[in-house]
Amino acid sequence: MKRYLSNFDLSYEFVKYSIYDCLDGATSGKQRWTRYDTSLFIAEYVQKWVLQYTSDIPPVHIIAKRIRKLAYNDRMSLHKIVDYISKEMYLEIKNRNIQLEPIKYEERYDKSSKKVRNIGIASMKQQCFDYIAVNSCKKMFLAKIGHYQCASLSNKGQIFGKNAIETWIRTNPNKCKWIFKCDIKKFYPSVNHNIIKSYLKRDIKNDDVLYLLYALIDTYDEGLCIGSYLSQFLANYFLSYPYHYVSEMLYTTRRDKRINLVNHVLFYMDDLLLLGSSKKNVKKASKLLEKYLHDNMQLELKPTYQLFPLDSRPIDMMGYKIYTYKTIIRKRIFDRANKVYLKAKRNKFEVNLTDAYKIVSYYGYFKHSWGKKYIKKVKLNKTLKNAKEVISNASKSNV
Numbered sequence: 598m599k600r601y602l603s604n605f606d607l608s609y610e611f612v613k614y615s616i617y618d619c620l621d622g623a624t625s626g627k628q629r630w631t632r633y634d635t636s637l638f639i640a641e642y643v644q645k646w647v648l649q650y651t652s653d654i655p656p657v658h659i660i661a662k663r664i665r666k667l668a669y670n671d672r673m674s675l676h677k678i679v680d681y682i683s684k685e686m687y688l689e690i691k692n693r694n695i696q697l698e699p700i701k702y703e704e705r706y707d708k709s710s711k712k713v714r715n716i717g718i719a720s721m722k723q724q725c726f727d728y729i730a731v732n733s734c735k736k737m738f739l740a741k742i743g744h745y746q747c748a749s750l751s752n753k754g755q756i757f758g759k760n761a762i763e764t765w766i767r768t769n770p771n772k773c774k775w776i777f778k779c780d781i782k783k784f785y786p787s788v789n790h791n792i793i794k795s796y797l798k799r800d801i802k803n804d805d806v807l808y809l810l811y812a813l814i815d816t817y818d819e820g821l822c823i824g825s826y827l828s829q830f831l832a833n834y835f836l837s838y839p840y841h842y843v844s845e846m847l848y849t850t851r852r853d854k855r856i857n858l859v860n861h862v863l864f865y866m867d868d869l870l871l872l873g874s875s876k877k878n879v880k881k882a883s884k885l886l887e888k889y890l891h892d893n894m895q896l897e898l899k900p901t902y903q904l905f906p907l908d909s910r911p912i913d914m915m916g917y918k919i920y921t922y923k924t925i926i927r928k929r930i931f932d933r934a935n936k937v938y939l940k941a942k943r944n945k946f947e948v949n950l951t952d953a954y955k956i957v958s959y960y961g962y963f964k965h966s967w968g969k970k971y972i973k974k975v976k977l978n979k980t981l982k983n984a985k986e987v988i989s990n991a992s993k994s995n996v
Contacts, residue, residue: 601737602803607690612729613683619728620679629721630668630675636661638721639675642682686725690805695812697723700822715786717822723813727827730813733806734830741800742833743840747915748866749829755915756965758865762912762919765861765872770907770921772860775879777871778912779902781890784867785832786820789895793835832866835894840864842889843871847882858882865915872907880904917966924966934959941980950991953984 620635622628629635640660647654654660667674689695698720705716719727731738742750747758766773781787794811801807813827821828840862847858859882861872869886873879883904890896911918911925918925926934937955941948948956960981963972972978 600800600802601740602733602801602806605733605803605806607687607729607733607803607805607809609684609687611732612687612690613680615729615732616679616683616686616725618732619725629724630672631665632721633661633665634721636665636668638725639664639678639682642685643678645685646678646681682725686722686729690729690809693808695726695809697726697812697816700816700818702818714823716824717817717828719816719822719825723816724826726809726813727825730806730809730827731830733803733809734801737800738830738834741837743837743844743862743864745861745863746833746837746840747863749833755865755917756961758863758915759917759919759924759965761861761863762870762914763924766907766912766919766921772874773872773907774874775872775876775904776907776912777859777869777873777879777883777902777904778914779869779883780899781867781869782897782899784820784896785823785828787896788820788832788835790814790817790820792894793831796835796838836864836867839869839886839889839894843882843886847885849878858885868914870912870914876904876906916962926962926966926968930959930962934962935975938975938977938980941983942975946976946980946983948980948984948987950987953987953991956980956984957988 620629637657640657643660643664644654644657664675700720700723701718702715703718704713706712707714745758745761747753747755794814797810798807801810810827814821814831816822817825817828821832843859844857844862848855849858850856856878857873858875858878859871859873861870863870863872871879871882871886873882883902887898890898907921911920913919913927916927916930918927925931934955937952937959941952941956960977962968963977
């Protein structure tokens with residue numbers, strides 16, 4: 598069994614690099630320097646630093662206001678304090694005394710899935726620790742996570758998954774005659790802390806990294822934290838075990854020849870898809886997968902799972918309905934997008950900032966589906982151009 602990170606040194610320089618990675622938004626594309634929680638985070642360390650020399654120091658909120666102004670106008674002047682923060686956080690890991698504020702949870706309605714989700718809002722300090730943990734384990738995560746595990750990974754989102762399914766069912770439909778589609782019941786809240794820790798301990802041979810991961814996992818009320826940068830990697834890592842189990846371990850032997858029970862496997866986070874040429878084999882694989890999840894991970898499938906022939910209905914996944922001959926947008930997503938686009942057309946393509954973000958966001962669905970006639974009908978390209986200008990002007994005014 599291969600173990601990872603045995604030669605990895607969690608150094609002060611690595612901690613500093615990861616903190617800058619978090620604040621610069623190199624991964625997410627969203628800089629965090631000018632956010633209010635970032636200024637408070639830095640201000641607390643400024644106060645701690647200055648208190649070593651004098652007790653005459655303004656309150657944290659006054660310091661935070663000055664830091665936010667510097668973040669807009671003179672960010673280089675903050676680098677020295679970030680170096681100090683890096684040393685302090687590095688020592689917290691080395692001395693095994695990480696101290697974090699409790700995560701605040703907020704219920705939010707997800708329009709796309711029509712579900713109420715319990716979103717975790719972690720402190721900026723914890724977000725920095727998340728980046729340290731993910732950057733430390735990235736090599737291991739990328740090695741373990743399966744090729745067709747989509748969602749929350751760079752270049753492996755909805756389009757990657759949609760394109761894979763289209764290729765499978767259109768180039769060789771004989772290998773995809775039967776489809777099994779299912780969801781894991783309340784996946785994020787159901788992840789058992791002790792089980793995922795045991796998996797991490799088996800795969801990682803580095804005490805500093807394991808301590809950091811355990812400390813962060815222990816801050817979650819239950820399962821994994823929706824909204825956490827680390828949790829999205831841990832979720833994919835945890836599900837890599839059933840992914841490899843189905844794609845590599847489930848087979849039968851006939852005349853000394855190995856025959857896989859399923860030909861294709863795709864996980865879109867906790868949405869699981871199995872494709873095979875035999876109903877009997879796909880059904881057997883689904884039962885074995887269900888047993889594996891229950892026995893090894895204490896996870897359950899939703900009772901709404903489906904087993905159906907390819908030519909009977911489309912594969913409804915990742916916001917698309919994928920047929921053997923076309924791909925269309927899921928109805929409720931189309932209805933929401935259509936409402937925004939028609940509103941823009943009625944207003945002679947003048948849009949506010951909120952609608953501009955929606956217009957740009959929904960455009961990808963039409964670009965990657967049978968939406969060309971609709972794009973022409975509502976003059977979407979003109980709407981999109983105006984929306985991008987609105988967003989661009991808004992971002993310039995905030996600089």
